[in-house]
Amino acid sequence: MSYLILHQISIVLGHFRLQRISFAMESGQTLVILGPSGSGKSALLETIAGFNNPFEGRIELDGENITVLPAEKRELGYVFQNYALFPHLTVEQNIAFGLRKDPDRMHRTAELMNFLGVRPLAKRKTSNLSGGEKQRVALARALARNPKLFLFDEPLSAVDATAREGLRDELRHFLRTLRATSLYVTHDRTEAMVLADILAVIRNGTIRQIGPASEVFTHPVDSWVAQFVGMQVLRPEWVKFLDKDTAQVGIGGSTLIAQVRNLDARQGMVAFQPEDVLVTRSDSQLPAGENTIPLVIGKVVPLGPLVRIDLIGNVSMTALILRRQYFELNLHPGDAVNVRINASDLQLVPEVELETP
């Protein structure tokens, strides 16, 4: 019996609908719900928290049906966007907020402040805390009542980029240390990659794919999911199925082998991660090999430790390589190169309507 079960949950919020959301997760797991803004991921979290009433479906937590239970009775720890700390209370009062009826609250509050390292801030108001301090106070406050489930609603979305990485690592440490069962909503795929045991990709109120995070990132179910998790998506010139798992595809005038994924129809698109695009100089002594397309380096954009290479020719694509590697290969814009994508890294997935960038 799973720990958290959503069965066919549907809600209507104005013109927006969440449609028959179903999933189950085990105790101690972190499920990340990844989706673009307006996809319904926050609405889903609020439904589980008890702020939206589903018109059909059932939510079970730890064996109990909580579908119609009021929010205050659900025993959840909610960490909000911007953390939602009470501005009229001190750090200590914020953490003790949910412990009003707990006779042991002084001791419990002190324990939580020690655990999250915010004891020195106890008497401070929350308005002048740093992003990291706010996060720790919010975690302590959510943890205070020993919740059965943690809900995170894009807590890092308002944090500036330099602080985000540290806070993300801290969150990961928190979740792994406590083995806290958590649902984490975000539109940031890096956050999803760092935090998720299980990943659900949501679009327009429906879950498009759910599974182990590594599986979703490497084997997307369709072209939209592929694009959303950061893959490049190309329409092949032709497709010839070899068997049910492999096909030959024509890309940029070359013939490549791709894995077939979830494809009933004959219409498909190829998807691959830009870091799986291997670039070698075409004048090198090495043979071109299989799954190779001759292209020309267009633009080169340095991205810190990585370099993004825009490749042009019969087809356009992007490769992501280490900066060191870029210099070692002695590559320059205008150079002719051989571009290889291994068959195991090339997926043929069903084509669905893509987002307009």
Next chain:
Amino acid sequence: MADSNSITLVKKNASGGWKGRFISRLPLVVFWFLGGSLLVFIVAPLINMGARQTLHSLGSAASQAEVRDAIWVSLESAAITAGVAVIFGTPLALFLARTKSRFKAIVEALVYLPLAVPHTVAGIALLLVFGKEGIFGRAAAPLGLQFFSTRAGIVVAMLFVSVPFMVTAARLGFESIDPQLEKAARTLGESPFGVFRRVSLPLGLNGILTGAILTYARSIAEIGAVIILAYYPLTAPVEIYNLFLQFGLVESSAVAVLFLAVTLSTFLVFRYLINTFLVSAHS
């Protein structure tokens, strides 16, 4: 040659600069003038009226028992009205701040209605329901509560005309609270009433108290509705109106200045107390 040229250039620049500066600042000057005129329009009549008084005239006004009584009735009734407005206005303000109901627009229109009703008309309408034969008047009679020409009547009249100020200010206070704070309190085990008591009320207090002050200020100035529903006991504005009709400008203006001084000082004291209280509570 070069020198004279450069001098000419400097001169041209200087004169162009002055004109340019003037033209660029003209809108600002016009704005200051318009705003300043309005302030003069508000303050000048009151200062002029005050300046015409002597200590003697103010002293003789203050020595009249009926004048002191009228001022006291006004202060007390306005303070009670503000209290009643807080109790009844706060829930409505919270409703308007939080609801997404389609009835919101109707409720909003109803709350603002007193602003559009002439106050004498409001007085007549109130008299019809709160008078001895009115539906509320009859219902309250067994409780020993009468509105026609009583202190309760004054409060009812004051409340009717000032309630939009209370509800609007408190509503703005509640609207400034991040709804996520209220949700956070729910997930921390608070019932909706607990959320109100521990989060919405302390964070919306600023708006509620501002509403109370505005209600107090508006109530103390009311005459139109009061004079019809509760002519007696005389409030200060009614007393001043009577004096003006009976004895003319000089006699009435002394009492007017006295009343204004008392009103303004209570107003300032309340503002000061609230600001100090709120600042210390939020720092």
